Every structure is written in C-alpha cells, then in structure tokens.
Amino acid sequence: MCGIVGYIGANGAVKEVLLNGLSKLEYRGYDSAGLVCVENNRVFYERSLGRVSNLESAVVKSKVLKLIDNKASFGIAHTRWATHGKPSKENAHPHKAGDIYLVHNGIVENYKELKEALLTVDGSIEFTSQTDSEVLVHLISSKLDSNPRRSMVEAVQSSLNLVKGTYAIVVLNIVSGEMVCACNGSPLVLGIADDEGLLVASDTVALIGYAKHYLRLADGDVVSLSPKEYVFVSGTDKEVLELEESGQTSSLGGVFGHYMLKEIYEQGEVVDRVVNNKGQIYDILPKILKAKRLIIVGCGTSYNVGLVAEYLIERLSQISVEVEVASEFRYRDMPMSEGDVAIVLSQSGETVDTLEAVKLCKERGVLTVGIVNVEGSAIANACDAVIYNKAGREVSVASTKAFTSQLAVLSMLAIMLGECRSSLTTIEATNLMSELSNLPAVLSQELDRMSKQMEDLAKKYGSIENIICLGRGVQSAIALEGALKIKEVSYINAQAYPSGEIKHGPLALVDPNTLCIILAPKDELYTKSLSVIEEVKARGGIVIAITTPNGKEVIQSSDGVVIVPSVMDELLPFMTILPMQFFAYHLALLRGCDVDKPRNLAKSVTVE
Ligand code: F6R
Numbered sequence: 001m002c003g004i005v006g007y008i009g010a011n012g013a014v015k016e017v018l019l020n021g022l023s024k025l026e027y028r029g030y031d032s033a034g035l036v037c038v039e040n041n042r043v044f045y046e047r048s049l050g051r052v053s054n055l056e057s058a059v060v061k062s063k064v065l066k067l068i069d070n071k072a073s074f075g076i077a078h079t080r081w082a083t084h085g086k087p088s089k090e091n092a093h094p095h096k097a098g099d100i101y102l103v104h105n106g107i108v109e110n111y112k113e114l115k116e117a118l119l120t121v122d123g124s125i126e127f128t129s130q131t132d133s134e135v136l137v138h139l140i141s142s143k144l145d146s147n148p149r150r151s152m153v154e155a156v157q158s159s160l161n162l163v164k165g166t167y168a169i170v171v172l173n174i175v176s177g178e179m180v181c182a183c184n185g186s187p188l189v190l191g192i193a194d195d196e197g198l199l200v201a202s203d204t205v206a207l208i209g210y211a212k213h214y215l216r217l218a219d220g221d222v223v224s225l226s227p228k229e230y231v232f233v234s235g236t237d238k239e240v241l242e243l244e245e246s247g248q249t250s251s252l253g254g255v256f257g258h259y260m261l262k263e264i265y266e267q268g269e270v271v272d273r274v275v276n277n278k279g280q281i282y283d284i285l286p287k288i289l290k291a292k293r294l295i296i297v298g299c300g301t302s303y304n305v306g307l308v309a310e311y312l313i314e315r316l317s318q319i320s321v322e323v324e325v326a327s328e329f330r331y332r333d334m335p336m337s338e339g340d341v342a343i344v345l346s347q348s349g350e351t352v353d354t355l356e357a358v359k360l361c362k363e364r365g366v367l368t369v370g371i372v373n374v375e376g377s378a379i380a381n382a383c384d385a386v387i388y389n390k391a392g393r394e395v396s397v398a399s400t401k402a403f404t405s406q407l408a409v410l411s412m413l414a415i416m417l418g419e420c421r422s423s424l425t426t427i428e429a430t431n432l433m434s435e436l437s438n439l440p441a442v443l444s445q446e447l448d449r450m451s452k453q454m455e456d457l458a459k460k461y462g463s464i465e466n467i468i469c470l471g472r473g474v475q476s477a478i479a480l481e482g483a484l485k486i487k488e489v490s491y492i493n494a495q496a497y498p499s500g501e502i503k504h505g506p507l508a509l510v511d512p513n514t515l516c517i518i519l520a521p522k523d524e525l526y527t528k529s530l531s532v533i534e535e536v537k538a539r540g541g542i543v544i545a546i547t548t549p550n551g552k553e554v555i556q557s558s559d560g561v562v563i564v565p566s567v568m569d570e571l572l573p574f575m576t577i578l579p580m581q582f583f584a585y586h587l588a589l590l591r592g593c594d595v596d597k598p599r600n601l602a603k604s605v606t607v608e
Pocket of ligand 1: 298299300301302303345346347348349350351354397398399400484488603604605
C-alpha cells in the first residue's frame with residue numbers, strides 16, 4: 001500500500017522518471033499523489049487528489065518553487081492509500097518541514113505520542129495534515145535543528161529509533177541534495193540507473209526502463225544515496241540482482257476495455273503454465289508428504305483459494321487441512337507442531353498479515369511453503385520453499401487469474417499427494433491430471449458464451465442491491481469468492497453462505513428484491529442444491545443457478561441459468577468461478593464503477 005519512487009542522478013528529466021514510476025506503482029494506492037523534485041536547478045513541489053494522471057496535469061501547470069544551484073537532479077514521489085486522514089491534497093505525500101521532504105509507506109503507530117513530544121519541545125511546529133507520516137518529517141527536521149552538525153542520515157536514524165510501527169521512507173533535503181531511505185516491514189528496492197544515478201522504489205516494476213540491476217532492502221536497513229553511490233548506514237550491503245522485466249508489465253493491447261476482463265480471459269493460459277511447470281511442485285513434494293497436517297494461510301481471494309484446496313486435499317490425499325485467515329492467525333495462539341506444514345498463499349507476496357503468519361510459523365518450527373505470484377517478493381523470500389504460480393502480472397485490483405493459478409498449483413499438489421499416499425490409484429491420479437491439462441482447451445471454447453450470458457443477466461438484475469451466493473461442499477468456497485468479487489467491483493452488498501446454512505438465519509433476508517446465485521453443478525450434492533433453490537423460490541427470491549448441462553431440474557426451476565462444462569467433480573471449481581467473475585465484471589461496468597481500481601482498495605496490502 002502506497003507507492004514510493006525516488007531518483008538521484010544525472011537524468012535531467014526527473015519529473016518524467018518519477019511520474020513514470022508512480023503510474024506503474026498506482027496499483028498500491030490511488031487516492032492522491034505527489035512529488036518534489038529538482039530539475040535543472042528548479043524545485044517543483046506538487047500534490048493532488050485522485051489518480052497519478054491528476055498529478056501529471058498539475059505538474060504540467062506547476063510553478064517553480066525556488067531556484068537552487070545544485071547541479072544534480074533528484075526527487076521523490078508517492079501515490080497514497082489512506083490510513084490516517086482522508087484522501088486529500090493536504091494529506092498527500094511528500095510531507096515537508098523546511099527543506100526536508102519525506103514520503104512514507106506503512107504506519108507510525110505511536111505518531112500521537114511523537115507529535116505531542118515534538119510540540120512540547122517546540123510549540124511553533126505547524127502540522128498541516130492528519131497523517132501519521134507527517135510526524136516523521138518534523139522529527140527529522142527537529143533533530144537537524146537541535147544539532148546543526150548532525151548529518152541528515154544521523155537525524156533519520158535517531159528519529160527511526162523512536163518509531164513504533166512499519167515504514168518504508170525516502171527523505172530528501174532539496175537544497176543539499178542529501179537523500180536517505182530506510183525500511184522496516186514495508187518493501188523498498190534500490191535500482192542502479194543505466195545512466196549515472198540511483199532509483200529507490202516500493203517495487204521493481206517502477207525501475208523498468210531506467211535500471212537493469214537492483215538490490216532488495218531488508219528490515220532495519222538505512223541507506224544514504226548520492227548520484228554515484230549508496231552506503232548502508234544500518235544493515236549490510238545486499239546482493240545486486242538482475243532486473244527481470246518479462247512478466248512484470250501488462251497492457252490491454254487494444255482488445256479488452258479492462259484488465260479484469262483481460263485477466264479473466266487469461267485463465268486458460270495460466271492453468272497451462274502451471275501444468276507445464278509441475279517440476280517445482282515435485283521438488284517440494286517430499287517435504288509436504290511428511291506433513292501430519294497442512295495449515296493454509298492467506299487473505300481475501302488467496303484465503304478463498306485455500307478453502308477450495310481444503311476440500312480437494314482432504315478428499316484426494318486424506319491429509320487434514322486447516323485454513324486460516326492470515327490477519328487473525330497470529331492472534332489465535334493456535335497449537336502447532338513439527339508435523340505441520342504451512343502453505344502460504346499470496347499473489348503479491350507482500351501482504352503484511354500473511355508475511356507475519358510466515359514469521360510466526362517459522363518461530364514455531366513449522367515448515368513454510370509459499371505459493372506466490374511475484375518472484376523475489378517478501379513472502380517468497382521469507383518462506384522455506386516457494387512454488388511460483390506464474391500467473392503473470394495481475395493488474396486489476398480484483399484478483400481473478402491469480403485465484404485460478406493458485407488453485408491449479410494446489411490441485412496438482414492434491415493429486416500428487418493423493419497418489420503418493422495411495423489414497424488415489426495411479427489411474428485416478430493420471431485421469432485427474434490429464435483433465436486438468438485439458439482445462440485450457442475447454443475454457444477457450446466457453447469464455448465468450450459465459451461472458452455474454454452473464455452480461456445479459458447483469459442487465460436484467462443489475463439494479464438489485466442484495467445478492468446472496470450459495471454453494472454446497474467445495475462450491476461454498478466458490479460462493480464466497482464470487483460474493484467477494486461482486487462486492488469489490490460493483491459495490492453491491494453480496495453475502496455468501498454454505499447453502500445448508502441459509503435456513504439457520506440468512507433465509508430471513510430473502511424476498512422478491514433478493515437475488516440468490518446458487519452454485520448447483522450436477523455433483524454428488526446436486527439434490528441438496530435443488531432443495532435450496534426451492535426454499536428460496538418459495539420465499540419469492542430470484543434465483544440464478546450455475547450448473548452443468550445435465551442439471552435439468554435446476555435449469556427448469558431457476559429464473560436464470562448459466563451452464564458450465566461438465567468436468568470431473570474435483571475440477572468443477574475452475575468452471576463455476578468463471579460466471580461469478582464475469583457477473584461481477586458486468587455488474588460493475590453497468591453501474592459505472594471503476595472496474596480495475598475499485599474505491600477504497602489497493603492491490604497490495606502492506607499495512608495491518
Ligand atoms: C480480492 C483481492 C484481495 C487479495 C488479498 C490478498 O480480489 O485481490 O482480497 O486476494 O488482499 O492478497 P495477496 O494474495 O496478494 O496476499
């Protein structure tokens with residue numbers, strides 16, 4: 001959450017470097033943005049509400065703040081996801097105190113105490129924002145004022161010693177050109193610019209086009225930057241890595257109107273990629289085979305994938321599975337033992353709650369295996385072993401193809417575990433594997449039709465304000481994921497329950513203005529799903545059913561139907577999720593929502 005980019009070096013077009021970087025980091029937060037930079041001896045400082053494109057327009061009209069005679073070019077920029085203080089120009093970063101400017105990602109938990117202490121010493125300090133971040137810049141500035149012989153890096157270090165919480169910061173003195181960055185619990189990478197200079201950013205994607213090599217900073221690092229060198233003032237120097245550009249960027253390519261739609265369509269491809277990379281799963285299999293219990297941890301969509309996998313793994317391999325929401329995991333004090341293996345799911349590899357869960361598992365001696373999309377990310381680095389789900393860059397904030405690729409990894413794992421533990425025969429395992437390999441071909445034939453059907457249903461029911469998604473068995477997890485997609489992108493109140501639970505309360509909500517989406521493929525629980533349809537219809541509710549071609553009774557008794565291809569029961573979740581994703585997309589589009597960047601959300605959740 002929040003994107004940071006900084007530059008110091010020889011490139012005269014600093015504004016362009018920073019704005020380019022910011023637009024690539026916009027997935028981290030997009031409620032306001034700002035920059036300060038020195039370009040051709042002139043200082044520019046601009047902040048604006050809303051997207052980076054608003055900042056771009058403001059920068060074009062921006063006046064020179066002052067003229068200085070520092071020959072170098074440098075600057076810092078930020079795109080914000082609000083934690084403390086509403087999205088506004090005043091709360092946008094960089095924050096300033098005299099000539100010192102600062103951008104921050106993370107949360108300063110003790111900002112109120114620090115602010116009070118600062119004001120007690122110097123009542124004239126003027127706070128102009130509601131943010132926790134602003135206290136940092138005043139703290140650094142006051143350290144410099146109280147001891148003019150102190151360097152900025154010393155002031156930063158002694159300020160950070162007082163901070164409780166998480167941070168990635170870049171601090172700049174616009175007159176001297178001193179730049180310092182530091183991180184603890186929020187990511188930061190240092191890029192070595194192709195021409196002379198250095199870049200610093202929240203994610204390597206912001207370095208593309210300007211650097212081919214980079215270093216990943218670790219918690220506790222404080223680094224002083226100048227055009228020609230970086231010095232680790234705290235922490236140890238890091239290995240210089242080659243920047244892998246492929247798979248880091250994605251474009252709409254003129255075919256799709258939104259990344260969400262493009263990424264839904266890419267789901268066949270991602271299954272294919274996982275199937276063709278089964279080596280990485282085989283490599284880790286011996287470690288997982290020893291497990292007495294698997295603990296799957298993740299947030300949001302990643303958690304929902306875990307719920308689907310729980311059914312699959314228990315059924316196919318008879319290993320017991322617990323699925324845990326990462327944000328609660330560390331507060332549970334769950335008994336764990338060496339016989340446990342934690343499977344950690346994260347698309348971004350950055351989610352702070354999931355990262356903390358990894359740390360806790362490791363402290364308790366539990367082996368951690370990450371299933372992560374972003375290579376080299378914090379969670380990938382923290383886990384004992386990693387399987388990359390290779391979905392390619394997922395741009396839409398609402399996750400779709402990452403869900404399917406994580407599910408493909410976990411399905412393969414479940415099949416392999418089942419075969420090794422003899423709960424599946426070799427023939428059964430081979431059949432499941434070959435059906436999984438065949439999914440991309442099935443999907444490619446069905447996506448257009450499903451999209452069109454869901455668009456028609458969205459047109460018919462798009463004004464409804466209450467949706468209940470229901471499923472039985474493994475489909476209850478698909479109901480949850482479908483409801484999450486609908487909420488995220490269309491802002492319709494969508495709830496999800498295991499179908500059997502509806503009569504224990506939620507049925508009270510059902511009336512002619514309630515739409516129930518019932519996942520009812522013709523699997524072993526089909527007749528149970530039929531009863532739920534009847535119960536909803538008897539209360540006047542509207543039913544859209546998702547079923548397979550042989551679900552005749554469901555087809556007859558529902559108000560709207562979408563048919564998904566028949567595949568083996570274990571693989572049906574790959575099919576039933578698709579209409580849910582399409583429905584959410586078309587509802588959002590019809591309701592004029594910002595599909596790829598839903599309000600209040602960000603793609604990467606680096607605060608607790
Ligand atoms: C939903 C969504 C979020 C993420 C969640 C975890 O569409 O994108 O719920 O799934 O924030 O993110 P990762 O998987 O990056 O840890």
